[in-house]
Amino acid sequence: MGVVIRNLQHVVPVRRARLRKDVETLRHILGIQKFDLGLICVDNCKMQRINNIYRKKNTATDVLSFPFYEDLRPGKIPCGLHRDDLNLGDIFLGVEYVMQQCRRTSLDFHSTLTVVTTHGICHLLGYRHDTDEEWKEMFQRESYILAEFNRLTGSRLEPLSKKCS
Amino acid sequence: MFKSISRAVSIATRLTKTSPASAARTVEPLVRSALCVPNSATTRPFTRSIWMMCSNGTASGYRPRLFTSKGVLPSVSCGCGGLHTEGDKAFGEFLNDEIKEERKIQKSNTLPKISGGWELDLNGTEAKLIKSLSGEKVTVTFNVNNSIPPNVEEEPEAGQKPTENEPEIVSTPNFVVEVMKQSANQALVFDCHFPEDEIGHGEGEEESDIFAIREVSFQPAGETDWKETSYTLNTDSLDWALYDHLMDFLADRGVDNTFADELMELSTALEHQEYIKFLEDLNGFVKCS
Numbered sequence: 001m002g003v004v005i006r007n008l009q010h011v012v013p014v015r016r017a018r019l020r021k022d023v024e025t026l027r028h029i030l031g032i033q034k035f036d037l038g039l040i041c042v043d044n045c046k047m048q049r050i051n052n053i054y055r056k057k058n059t060a061t062d063v064l065s066f067p068f069y070e071d072l073r074p075g076k077i078p079c080g081l082h083r084d085d086l087n088l089g090d091i092f093l094g095v096e097y098v099m100q101q102c103r104r105t106s107l108d109f110h111s112t113l114t115v116v117t118t119h120g121i122c123h124l125l126g127y128r129h130d131t132d133e134e135w136k137e138m139f140q141r142e143s144y145i146l147a148e149f150n151r152l153t154g155s156r157l158e159p160l161s162k163k164c165s
Numbered sequence: 166m167f168k169s170i171s172r173a174v175s176i177a178t179r180l181t182k183t184s185p186a187s188a189a190r191t192v193e194p195l196v197r198s199a200l201c202v203p204n205s206a207t208t209r210p211f212t213r214s215i216w217m218m219c220s221n222g223t224a225s226g227y228r229p230r231l232f233t234s235k236g237v238l239p240s241v242s243c244g245c246g247g248l249h250t251e252g253d254k255a256f257g258e259f260l261n262d263e264i265k266e267e268r269k270i271q272k273s274n275t276l277p278k279i280s281g282g283w284e285l286d287l288n289g290t291e292a293k294l295i296k297s298l299s300g301e302k303v304t305v306t307f308n309v310n311n312s313i314p315p316n317v318e319e320e321p322e323a324g325q326k327p328t329e330n331e332p333e334i335v336s337t338p339n340f341v342v343e344v345m346k347q348s349a350n351q352a353l354v355f356d357c358h359f360p361e362d363e364i365g366h367g368e369g370e371e372e373s374d375i376f377a378i379r380e381v382s383f384q385p386a387g388e389t390d391w392k393e394t395s396y397t398l399n400t401d402s403l404d405w406a407l408y409d410h411l412m413d414f415l416a417d418r419g420v421d422n423t424f425a426d427e428l429m430e431l432s433t434a435l436e437h438q439e440y441i442k443f444l445e446d447l448n449g450f451v452k453c454s
Contacts, residue, residue: 002405006372007412010422016409040372 002036003027009043011096015110022114022149026121029148032077037124038090039117047094062101063116064092065123072126074137091120111157118145119160245453253451260448267441276434279427281419290439292431296419300347303418305340307428309436312338314361336432339379342420345386355415356380359429376425378411 003023005016019039027033042050044060052058054066068089069078078085098116102109122138122145129135142159150156276285279294283305286293294305313336337359343352360373382397400408415421 004405005409006374007422008372008375010375010426013416013421015413015416017406017413020406020409038372 002033004036004038005041006038007041008046009041009095011043012041012099012109014041014095014113018110019113019117022110022153023117025149025152026114026118026145029145029152030077030121030125032088032121032125034086035077036087037121040090040092041095042092043096044094047092047097050092060094060097062094062097063120063123064094065120066090066092067124067126069124069126074126074128074134075141076126088121088124091117091124093117093120111155114149114155115142115146115157115160118142118149118157121145247453249453257448257452260444260451264441264444264448267437267444271437271441272434276438277427277430279424279431281424283419285431287435290435292435294428298418301418302345302347303420304343304345305420305428306343307338307340307432309336309338309432309439312336312432312436334433334437335429336436337429338432340376340428342415342418343384344418350386351383352386354382354384355411355420357420359425374412375422378408378415381411 003020005020007014007016023037023039024033027035027037047060047064048058050064051061054064066089068085068087072078093113093116095113098112099109101107102112119138119142122141127134127138127141129138139159146157146159279285281296282298283294283296286295290309292307292309296303313334316332339356339358342355342357344355345352356379357376358379359375360377378400380397380399382395384392384395400411
């Protein structure tokens with residue numbers, strides 16, 4: 001199946017082809033092309049509900065990842081799997097939240113969505129940021145991925161710098 | 166809405182089924198029903214006026230067919246050419262109440278507008294939304310018939326009160342988008358639908374798009390019939406990248422999630438309007454007013 005995109009909201013127009021292309025590039029950089037991945041675009045209301053259910057945080061947010069493999073060592077790609085297990089999980093993108101952030105910071109929405117998706121994929125691959133150590137490790141990985149992305153596409157993307165837990 | 170109309174039909178059926186037995190026992194209730202004058206006629210036996218009414222206007226020399234023609238019929242004609250049974254009367258009363266109730270919950274007498282410069286053209290239950298932009302004409306067609314998904318919630322048990330807040334009825338019709346370029350003699354046609362899990366009433370995490378493309382094909386311009394010999398792209402086994410481009414193509418022409426939501430609202434309002442109109446027509450037909 002590859003990358004499955006779902007757009008469940010109508011607040012922000014999402015260019016699906018652009019999102020797919022950028023995610024395909026990220027998959028190529030990470031060497032995870034054979035893995036399925038779900039991207040679900042939702043509004044603040046839905047994001048808040050999901051965040052409350054799964055993280056007990058009753059606020060909207062930019063990205064929530066639901067890994068298929070929950071205890072991966074950071075960056076360790078699962079191997080020797082059956083076709084049905086070639087799945088990394090789902091990423092919920094809070095596109096309304098991201099759009100609001102972009103308006104405040106005058107950043108391009110779709111570029112920021114790529115940065116946020118990179119963060120989400122890192123979570124699917126076992127990265128965490130509960131401690132400073134983990135944050136540093138994840139930030140370095142995101143920096144590498146986006147540097148490669150910039151090299152391949154001519155973009156100038158930077159990882160999410162603000163620490164969040 | 167549909168639950169209650171089916172109930173009305175079953176009540177009417179029950180009444181008409183039981184009527185022949187009572188008609189066989191006594192004539193008087195039959196007369197009351199036929200004359201539609203309950204107060205004055207309750208104890209009145211057959212009179213000349215009835216014979217005149219039920220015959221062809223000749224009072225003598227001709228045996229009226231009130232009893233001879235169809236002995237088992239529960240009622241007689243009032244001259245309109247139709248029957249009027251006790252069931253019809255109950256049916257009419259029920260419909261009056263139903264229409265009042267439906268009017269009460271009708272949000273507005275006017276249909277909601279679709280934003281983005283779409284013009285609405287109605288033909289009964291079929292609606293066309295038309296928009297022109299930069300040499301292209303986009304037409305979206307849908308029909309409100311059979312556009313309400315079946316309610317999966319169970320009926321309340323006998324003796325159990327129905328819940329006060331019934332789920333809202335939402336019309337989610339399939340819709341066809343036709344994109345015509347000025348110079349082309351064929352239209353690019355998208356057969357779209359609202360996936361069912363997105364329109365459920367539950368709190369589950371739905372993961373379908375608000376609307377989805379089912380098929381895409383080229384069709385000759387200006388023809389209403391679907392040309393089966395045109396290649397039809399089915400999206401079930403489609404490359405997702407192509408699918409995303411098709412969705413973006415529609416979004417660029419104003420057919421996006423916002424449009425789909427507004428279409429749902431319009432279709433719901435139109436379906437309700439047509440339902441009320443149907444009830445009124447049915448009431449008129451039953452009453453022969």
